[in-house]
Amino acid sequence: MIKYIFSIILCAGLFTTTYGQEIANAQIEDKVKTETFTVYGNCGMCKKTIEKSLKNAIGVSEASWDKESGEMKVTFEAKSISLDEIKQMIADVGYDSETHRAKEEVYNMLPACCQYQRPE
């Protein structure tokens, strides 16, 4: 009888662990995000600079900027990098977003053709 009860407990324990693991895995997958936001810029050269700024960013698997719409699309792992950090990396190479502004001196170092109209 004791053996019987023990095996039931063991089974329940095993089930809970497997189930818990599955939930954990699903949560990790959930954390691969794709976010879209505006980055101000002008031309194809801006595109290169903006996209290159995230090339070596750990956790970023895809980054593309559209020069017509100014739309930046980034796919990243939320456990490795935050949207905030991503926007900061873009600002660090001279490009503004709605929430992160590039430093004046970095902006001024952009080639003349890339000196886009900055948002207020």
Ligand SMILES: [Cu+2]
């Ligand atoms: Cu440009």
